Amino acid sequence: MGAVLIILILFFSAIGIPIAYSLGISSLITVIQQGLPLMVIPQKLFNGMDSFPLLAIPFFMLSGDLMNGGGLNKRIIRVANAFLGDLPGSLPIITIVASAFFAAISGSAVATVAAIGGITIPAMIKQGYPDHYAAGVASSASIVGPIIPPSITLIVYGASLQLSISKLFLASAVPGLLLSVSFIAVAIYQAKKNNFPKEGKADWKEKINALKEGFWALMMPVIILGGIFSGLFTPTEAAVVSVVYAFIIGLFVYKGFTIKDLPRILGEAAVSTSTIMLILATSKILAWVITVIKLPVMVANAILGLTDSSFLIFMLINIILLVVGCLMEANAAIIILIPILVPIITQLGMSPITFGVLMTVNLCLGLLTPPVGVCLLLGSQVAGSKFEKAVVSMLPFFAVGLIVLFLTTYVPALTLWLPGLM
Numbered sequence: 001m002g003a004v005l006i007i008l009i010l011f012f013s014a015i016g017i018p019i020a021y022s023l024g025i026s027s028l029i030t031v032i033q034q035g036l037p038l039m040v041i042p043q044k045l046f047n048g049m050d051s052f053p054l055l056a057i058p059f060f061m062l063s064g065d066l067m068n069g070g071g072l073n074k075r076i077i078r079v080a081n082a083f084l085g086d087l088p089g090s091l092p093i094i095t096i097v098a099s100a101f102f103a104a105i106s107g108s109a110v111a112t113v114a115a116i117g118g119i120t121i122p123a124m125i126k127q128g129y130p131d132h133y134a135a136g137v138a139s140s141a142s143i144v145g146p147i148i149p150p151s152i153t154l155i156v157y158g159a160s161l162q163l164s165i166s167k168l169f170l171a172s173a174v175p176g177l178l179l180s181v182s183f184i185a186v187a188i189y190q191a192k193k194n195n196f197p198k199e200g201k202a203d204w205k206e207k208i209n210a211l212k213e214g215f216w217a218l219m220m221p222v223i224i225l226g227g228i229f230s231g232l233f234t235p236t237e238a239a240v241v242s243v244v245y246a247f248i249i250g251l252f253v254y255k256g257f258t259i260k261d262l263p264r265i266l267g268e269a270a271v272s273t274s275t276i277m278l279i280l281a282t283s284k285i286l287a288w289v290i291t292v293i294k295l296p297v298m299v300a301n302a303i304l305g306l307t308d309s310s311f312l313i314f315m316l317i318n319i320i321l322l323v324v325g326c327l328m329e330a331n332a333a334i335i336i337l338i339p340i341l342v343p344i345i346t347q348l349g350m351s352p353i354t355f356g357v358l359m360t361v362n363l364c365l366g367l368l369t370p371p372v373g374v375c376l377l378l379g380s381q382v383a384g385s386k387f388e389k390a391v392v393s394m395l396p397f398f399a400v401g402l403i404v405l406f407l408t409t410y411v412p413a414l415t416l417w418l419p420g421l422m
Helices: 002-014 019-034 040-049 053-070 072-084 090-106 109-115 117-126 131-142 152-161 165-194 204-230 235-253 259-292 295-306 310-327 330-347 352-368 374-383 387-410 413-421
Strands: none
Touching: 002 019, 002 259, 002 295, 019 040, 019 259, 019 330, 040 259, 053 072, 053 090, 053 109, 053 152, 053 235, 053 259, 072 090, 072 117, 072 204, 072 235, 090 109, 090 117, 090 131, 090 165, 090 204, 109 117, 109 131, 109 352, 109 374, 117 131, 117 374, 131 165, 131 352, 131 374, 131 387, 152 165, 152 330, 152 352, 165 204, 165 235, 165 352, 165 387, 165 413, 204 235, 259 330, 295 310, 295 330, 310 330, 310 352, 310 387, 330 352, 352 374, 352 387, 352 413, 374 387, 387 413
16 A cells, blocks of 8 residues: 555656645545545644744745845845856856855745846856756755755754754754855866856955945844854744844845835745645645555565665665655655654664755755756746756756765764754
């Protein structure tokens, strides 16, 4: 029945049914077939969303929309341009750095490629970069969003296992920064190889002016992350602070939007949030069904029965996660796979904190890969490029992402050093 359940999910997703409904319908069929009580379904739907840490999701989504509408993103890009414009392939590097800054507020990869890529992709194409390369670099840079704290994906993971969200954020900081630095190295190498243009060197006057104009935008991640890591406020409270800050700066300082624009901004954030929350609700039903039919026990026994080498088992788990990331939305995949994989990794001695970061990095790489590849698909649409050409341009960034994933898996200090300092 476990195999049938997974096949049903993949089948419904393949024929175009949204993932939230695919999970719900498949779970309902299994509940009926197993003779389980139907009253559990509404209870699990409610429990899937009834979590205080999950309250951070709508606020971080709203803060990202307020940043975009308030012009904070443009200031961040200007600062990056002033200090990085003289490097080979400066615009791709600016895209990566600006995406990392935006990631430190929104926590969403899709929001990052829309907000930052929407500005830098047309600029790269105008400067002579191939449209598929512009799509590839902006889409790759966006996956840092769910890795660098705050991360919506890690909030979902932590809430599911009752783990400290702050420790998960600290654990993801080093891999997230390492991923950004690796992407910059790839961009510089490709720029030198292909003789890509530079933006030009800015004088100190321009740098100072860019810093002055972008000061309030740059202070946002400092306040949010500083408040979380210092213990001044929780990640959920930090999400509220980010909304208030983005609202005040966007409305009164940068004047990027007016009161009349708020219904539209609130509506966009509500749609994005409701999509995630519905996935979490239906995933909760599926997680319960999986547990009841004892699928985690069977999968664990099957994997552990293949070999007694923890190295090979972790490699196999990574391969499974990469495949799942190609097919399924990250938050849904986390809810589904937690009851299956966490017992295995804890038995092998891996910290759940490390595994949360491992899952996040792994599933974020899936945002770039066909058949779904939602970030790369969105980047290709913005650039007006063919999806298959954007896939080729993305591959070097994907390759260094795999290296970071390998280090995250087999070097525990990479994720546990900062939480250990707490």
